[in-house]
Amino acid sequence: MTERDAQARFTDWYAAHRAQVYAYAVSRAGRQYADDVVSETFLIAWRRLDAVPADPLPWLLGVARNVVRDRYRDEVRRLATGSAIGVPRSGATQVAAQFTYRIQTPNGPIGGGQSGRTFDDVRTGQLGGTTPVPGFHSSVDGLWAQVGADGDASGSPNTYSVSHHEAGRMISGYRRQVAPAELATIETRTVSGEDPALTGGWYAVNRVPGEPGTGQVVLMGAAFPLPATRTHYVNTDGGLQWRAVGRMFWTDPANGDQWSWWGVLGPWTGYQAGRTYRETWGAAVAGPVLPGPEDWGMGAARGGDVVAVRLSPYGDGAGRPGREIGEGTTLLYRDGVKVGESRVAGQGEFTVPAAPATPLRPAASSRCR
Structure with missing residues (x-):
């Protein structure tokens, strides 16, 4: 990597993630020390440029955590x-x-x-x-x-x-x-x-x-x-x-x-x-339950030509959704025609044609007891 490439890479990181590192520093060390934490974090990133992964944010936050721990440990202990x-x-x-x-x-x-x-x-x-x-x-x-x-x-x-x-x-x-x-x-x-x-x-x-x-x-x-x-x-x-x-x-x-x-x-x-x-x-009767808008990580979503489905085949009689999956079959229909099948009850990823259609309807067709 040339010096110019290294500087461009570092500049991109700083522009993209400085605000997040600063917010993290404020949450852990307060505004009084946040700028110092950010400066030292990116200085370490520059010195260890080859060690920074393709997705730098988790690495940068880890460095910021260590900076707070090492530099302000005595202050935290005094005030905690x-x-x-x-x-x-x-x-x-x-x-x-x-x-x-x-x-x-x-x-x-x-x-x-x-x-x-x-x-x-x-x-x-x-x-x-x-x-x-x-x-x-x-x-x-x-x-x-x-x-x-x-x-x-x-x-x-x-x-x-x-x-x-x-x-x-x-x-x-x-x-x-x-x-x-x-x-x-x-x-x-x-x-x-x-x-x-x-x-x-x-x-x-x-x-x-x-x-x-x-x-x-x-x-x-x-x-x-x-x-x-x-x-x-x-x-x-x-x-x-x-x-x-x-x-x-x-x-x-x-x-x-x-x-x-x-x-x-x-x-x-x-x-x-x-x-x-x-x-x-x-309580019975246990069976499939459609998730609500705030049911963690559940539902159906489309990204590009892939539809990802995670439904609840194991809800309880009060209508509470379950998060477990199991053996069974999940079918995906498009305009009444089956376009995909998964051998997991309530879950799967399906590739669909990039063409207009009515809403997709996933359905768990069977499951094991």
């Missing part, structure tokens, strides 16, 4: 403080904690976070000034349950999920005692088949409308034997919405190996504090 949240049930033990951050960039949101068992494992600090950063959001989440003597929470009859979100700054040192009147009550009943090796789980993610993504770095929840009746308490302040995920686990009786799958997804719901909701999960 833990959060503390108390829930109404005195016997509840914290079993999960996390903080997350997201910032909107011209090319979409970027973010990250940390997780641990308690807030003692997760500390955050606000670097730089106190001026709010447009497009930046942070959140802190905790999960509590009743834990047995062996530390297992699978037998807990109830859980508490509390989340706090802030815009424009990194949450640090958040303190709160949650009152019963601030919580919604969700009574869930999860059914099962006849296989005693099956267990279930109820997990939840949350968001405030208008934020760039949900931001969760871990899926917080609790597993339990089936069938099960559990009560979940969630906070609702600030317009918070929750989305539950019903998961399933199967333990091989022969060797103890455990297999898990997603199960089904509930809708985004804005519960109201002080109210009780009753939900049944995994």
Whole structure:
């Protein structure tokens, strides 16, 4: 590579990705240090030009992360403080904690976070000034349950999920005692088949409308034997919405190996504090469910002459879509004529002619039990 080619390549990277690296630096080090982080990141890129991959953004963000870690580690440690949240049930033990951050960039949101068992494992600090950063959001989440003597929470009859979100700054040192009147009550009943090796789980993610993504770095929840009746308490302040995920686990009786799958997804719901909701999960009749507009990565989309399909052949009786795939057949029709077939239930990629036609209709024609 000639010197001129190297300079042109570097200039293209800088023009295309400087704003994203800067946004990441603001989210991790604050405006006070963001310009320095960007400068050092691209200096490293110039010195290691041959090591930069064809898609440079993930590499650049990794370098920026290391710069923040190495140069500002002492500052972060000095300013970082833990959060503390108390829930109404005195016997509840914290079993999960996390903080997350997201910032909107011209090319979409970027973010990250940390997780641990308690807030003692997760500390955050606000670097730089106190001026709010447009497009930046942070959140802190905790999960509590009743834990047995062996530390297992699978037998807990109830859980508490509390989340706090802030815009424009990194949450640090958040303190709160949650009152019963601030919580919604969700009574869930999860059914099962006849296989005693099956267990279930109820997990939840949350968001405030208008934020760039949900931001969760871990899926917080609790597993339990089936069938099960559990009560979940969630906070609702600030317009918070929750989305539950019903998961399933199967333990091989022969060797103890455990297999898990997603199960089904509930809708985004804005519960109201002080109210009780009753939900049944995994009930018959199980069958195909058309995904909604916010069902993660599901639906049908066309790019060029290829139609990609990911539908839900395994929804539950309440109409919640499932994310699992399995053996079966998916057919794609165009103007009533079959144009493609996939040997996977609810999923496939199909090449179609580049010509006008009425909407394409994918259909899962069969599946194995």
